[in-house]
Structure formats: C-alpha cells, structure tokens
Amino acid sequence: MSKHEERLQKVIAQSGVASRRKAEQLISNGNVKVNNQTVTEMGIKVTPDDKVEVDGVPIEKEAFVYYLLYKPRGVISSVKDDKDRKVVTDYLPEVSERVFPIGRLDYDTSGILLLTNDGEFANQLMHPSKEVNKVYVAKVKGIPHKKELSKFRKGVVSDGEKLTADHVQILSSDKEKKTSIIELTLHEGKNRQVRRMFEAIGLQVLKLKREQYAFLTLHGLKAGEYRALTPKEVNQLRNMSTKL
Ligand code: URA
Numbered sequence: 001m002s003k004h005e006e007r008l009q010k011v012i013a014q015s016g017v018a019s020r021r022k023a024e025q026l027i028s029n030g031n032v033k034v035n036n037q038t039v040t041e042m043g044i045k046v047t048p049d050d051k052v053e054v055d056g057v058p059i060e061k062e063a064f065v066y067y068l069l070y071k072p073r074g075v076i077s078s079v080k081d082d083k084d085r086k087v088v089t090d091y092l093p094e095v096s097e098r099v100f101p102i103g104r105l106d107y108d109t110s111g112i113l114l115l116t117n118d119g120e121f122a123n124q125l126m127h128p129s130k131e132v133n134k135v136y137v138a139k140v141k142g143i144p145h146k147k148e149l150s151k152f153r154k155g156v157v158s159d160g161e162k163l164t165a166d167h168v169q170i171l172s173s174d175k176e177k178k179t180s181i182i183e184l185t186l187h188e189g190k191n192r193q194v195r196r197m198f199e200a201i202g203l204q205v206l207k208l209k210r211e212q213y214a215f216l217t218l219h220g221l222k223a224g225e226y227r228a229l230t231p232k233e234v235n236q237l238r239n240m241s242t243k244l
Contacts, residue, residue: 008042014062017054035051103189112212137184144182170182
C-alpha cells in the first residue's frame, strides 16, 4: 500500500462518522460513494485526493488529537470491554474523536497512558526497535538484594523471552512490612514485562505505576485526570521515535 493509501472503511471510521464495523456495513449497503461512484466491495483503497461520501455527505478527516491520561488501577486499556468493566476512554468523556490507547497498561497498573486517534504516530512509538524509555515504580513483597536486581540489566528469561531493564534501583525498603519500592527504566514494552521480570527472580509485585513515558510525567494530574499534549510535546515524541 502506498504511503497515503488507506482502506475505505478505515478512512470512514477515522472521519468519526461510524465505527470500522459500521463503516463496512455502510459500504456493503451501498451508502458509500468514491469519486461519485457507489462502492460496495470491501477493501478498496483511497487516498486523500479521492472524494468519499457517506449518504451523499462528503466526509472530512478527523483532526489528530493526543492526550496523556493518569490511568487509575482497575481500568482496562481498551476502548470497550465485553464485560462492561471500566475502560480508559471512559476517563475522556469530553473527547469526541475516536481515540485509542498507545500500548497498554495492565488492569491493575496505574500511571501514564497516551491516547490518540493518529495510528501512524502510535505505531511509530510502539515499534519494537523504537520504543522510548518508560519509568516504572513497583512495590514488591520482600527485600531483594542489589545483586538479584542487577540481573535485570543483563536480562532475565520469562516464558522463553528475554526481558531487560536499562536501569534499576531500590528507592526504599520497609523491614517491618518486608516490602520494597523499586524503580525500573525500560525501553522494551513486552506484555506484563515488569511483573514477569520480578516473577523471574521470585518476587511478587504488589503495586505498579508507570511514572514516566519518554520525557512526560504525571506532574499536575491526579488518578483519572488527563490533559492534551502540547504540539511541542507531540513533535518531540515524533522526533524521538523516528530517530531512535
Ligand atoms: N509491565 C507490567 O507488568 N505491567 C504493565 O502494566 C506495564 C509494564
């Protein structure tokens, strides 16, 4: 697919007229015209130069938007849930664009989560070779020895996958409660990575929070609050993910 070609149903969905599935229905029901011709077959590709109409009304491309959410614990990193549990987009009720989370945090993890409707931007940030640094703070059961934790830098194996941290430090330990607070910096973003890394050295994570995403922090936000990224922040992220 050339750079500016997109599937018709995706272009309709991105305009905010309908969900991707509804867009497919609109196409097969004959409600969609491309350059004045009705199109009913799925999968045709269009460019920004093509005129797309739904029920005779030309669609406009939705402007791209970018948000930073302080995700609370107990929320799914998704736009909807089959079991009707809370999802991250429930926390941005004033946002009418079809935003989705860039990557995910576990249900029980809190912290920074970016949301956008810009798929290319999201893919760039999540590309395995270009993942930006993320800082996590974990409360774990037990008081690990520095030497145990230093294994993280070389990498530990979990389910046949090597998981690495760039930096790890113990922030504090509570000898009575036998718990520790540990900060980890990762650039990888593998599934449940932090929890699996601690499991690999026999420690249970009691609480987990993502405190930093690239240069972005939770400064000024409470759990459940969000803010728009500034154009400068969006550009900085874009530059980082293309240069890395
Ligand atoms: N690592 C995890 O284990 N969980 C998260 O939500 C994020 C990173």
